[in-house]
Amino acid sequence: THDVSESWSAPGRVADALSLLSAWHPTVRAIVAATPPDRLVDWKLVYRDPLPTWVSPRGRIALLGDAAHPFLPTSIQGASQAVEDGVTVAVCLEMAARKKAEEEEEEGGTGKADVREALRAYERIRYDRVRRAQKTGETTRDRWHKADFDKVLKEPEAVRLPREEWLLGHDAEAHAYAVYGETVEQMRREEEKGGVDVRSLL
Template identity: 60%
Template sequence: MGSMSAEPLKVLIVGAGFGGLTAAIECRKKGFDVILFEGNKSRRQLGDIISFGSNSGRIFRSWPGVEEKLDPICHHSDGLDFRTYDDEFLCRQTWGAEADWGKRFNGHRGEIHEVCWNHAIEVGVDIRLGCKVQEYFETETEAGVVVNDERIVGDVVLAGDGVRSLARTIVLGFEDKPKSSGYAVYRAWMPTDGLKKNPSTAWLANPEKDLHVGWLGPDVHFLVATLQKGTACSWVLTHKDEADVEESWSAPGYVDEAIKAIPDWAPICHDIIRATPEGALVDWKLVFRDPLPTWISPKRRIALIGDAAHPFLPTSIQGASQSMEDGVTAAVCLELAGKENVPEAIRAYEKIRYPRVLATQRTGVTNRDAWHKADFDYVRKNPESVKLPRMDWVLNFDCETHAYDVYNETVESLRADPNWKPDTTL
């Protein structure tokens, strides 16, 4: 353990996404003073379906009362049915074998976020809305931010300010531009009223059972989930798109444009899209960045977490989970290092997290290509080939226990090799 100080560690966290909220909650659990800055003036109920694997599910379950609040709003299907773009049934993937790994939580991003937000307030996190960070700074002994022209100083800054992170500039020394992944997603969250009116889609709005169906085609996949006793539906359509990400990252989507992405597909897919109410559809360009050479600032007082450090493709099904793991690991490292050894804690956080994150990022590409680049003659003969890889090393993982277990050896290795840099090979 680090040396004890009369003054608690002061942690400044930027961005109230899942990574920032997790870091804030875990730091409060360890007795730190925590200020969480959020640029928006209110907590916004944005988004559609988001998935948390059992590796992050165990984090939710460690927060008293949170699991009980999440259960009624989350998706509880026992499997995913795969079909071809012309509606031929391929196979069903079930999740029963993962029961020993823990519990998954899938649901509306805004609703899950609200539960986590309220828990952060309950444990004493000082959340400051309408506080857009204008500048980051650090010295050998402190780090801070300029917010609304006010200079606020702490011992360390954890920057979870998203895919367009300002903090990345101080870490890298230059502005890192996003680039197109070559794909975009039409995505929607909607009531099932429209589905119920059409005989071809009414079966999806099942009040007795949550459903999850995926239609696969050449370079496109379409996932549909219904939940909350058949009253809510989320669909996601991933397709090729070479749009300039500087022009549009996320914008309103249009039903006719979404249908153009799957012109020759089964009528049921068109019917689901046409049931989407006006204003419920988003056109989301998937931006991508090469792995950063480092996540930490030159004086080792500022660390990137979440999408600021490592944007994930949604086909990894791990972006939010890995952001939460970042928050937990950073808190453990700061606890074990103590107030006098923050730079060492920040280096240990990076070395513990970087290889795992990089390996998990790769699954976003391999999962996507397994569907999008598939030979459908082969798929029809070998339908099990489309099942998602569900890997023990990703999902059956306790990031908190791991951080405690490897912290000391990680610090010793960094002392022995002070010039260590991450392997960024994706």
């Protein structure tokens, strides 16, 4: 409709909605027309370019969920990916504490986790998967918003929501445990070779 502010509560206008539905079935128009004006929200779908990093420069703060990687509603993945983030952060912190304890055991160290390394590993483990999941939402949005409904009547599959196994069948916890050690070793090798940070390549 109009250039609505980025809000989840900007008021909408029933007349605007009805004008967009002029060719729709009268039953649909009647339902929309019956919507109480104070209950209609003009909700703008907003796209955000991927952030180059989710971790603060000193490695003390990490973004998770929509703060790190906002999802379009057409992805049906916003909450799921936030949960995967949380699980991955938890595994990375646990593994960092274990690794530090093992490395310091002979020296009588405290075993205090290297939080900075854990958070950078979290980002590295999650970044590509999240970006790929975001793209599914963009693709689905385009498929739905640009649909040829004459074609859809003949081929309903053209607008069916994708249910991809790589997306829905992923075990974030098992994956984080499986790749944490290798991820940390790769990050350390890059630092030894001159401080290469993968984020500078994004």
